[in-house]
Amino acid sequence: EEEKIRLGYEKKFKRxxxxxxxxxxxxxxxxxxxxxxxxxxxxxxxIRSIDAMSNKVHKLRDNQLQSELTKLIQG
Structure with a gap:
C-alpha cells in the first residue's frame, strides 16, 4: 500500500x-x-500510522525485556 501511494505521488509530481x-x-x-x-x-x-505501530512494538518489547531481566536478576 505504501509503495502504491509513493508511486502515485511520483507520477503526479512528474505530470x-x-x-x-x-x-x-x-x-x-x-x-x-x-x-x-x-x-x-x-x-x-x-507515516504517522507506522510510527504509532512502531512505538507500540517498542513498548511491548521493552516491557517484556524488563520482566525477563527482573526474573534473571532475581534468579
Whole structure:
C-alpha cells in the first residue's frame, strides 16, 4: 500500500513538472497540485500510522525485556 501511494505521488509530481514545462493552463496546474496534496496527506497519515505501530512494538518489547531481566536478576 505504501509503495502504491509513493508511486502515485511520483507520477503526479512528474505530470505537474511536465505541465509546467509545457506552459499548461493554470486550471490544469491547480488540479494536479491539488491531487499531489491529497497524495501527500495519504503519505503523512501512513507515516504517522507506522510510527504509532512502531512505538507500540517498542513498548511491548521493552516491557517484556524488563520482566525477563527482573526474573534473571532475581534468579
Amino acid at each position: 505537474l513538472k511536465d505541465l509546467n514545462r509545457k506552459g499548461a493552463e493554470p486550471e490544469k496546474l491547480q488540479a494536479t497540485q491539488s491531487s499531489i496534496k491529497k497524495e501527500l496527506t495519504k503519505i503523512n497519515i501512513t
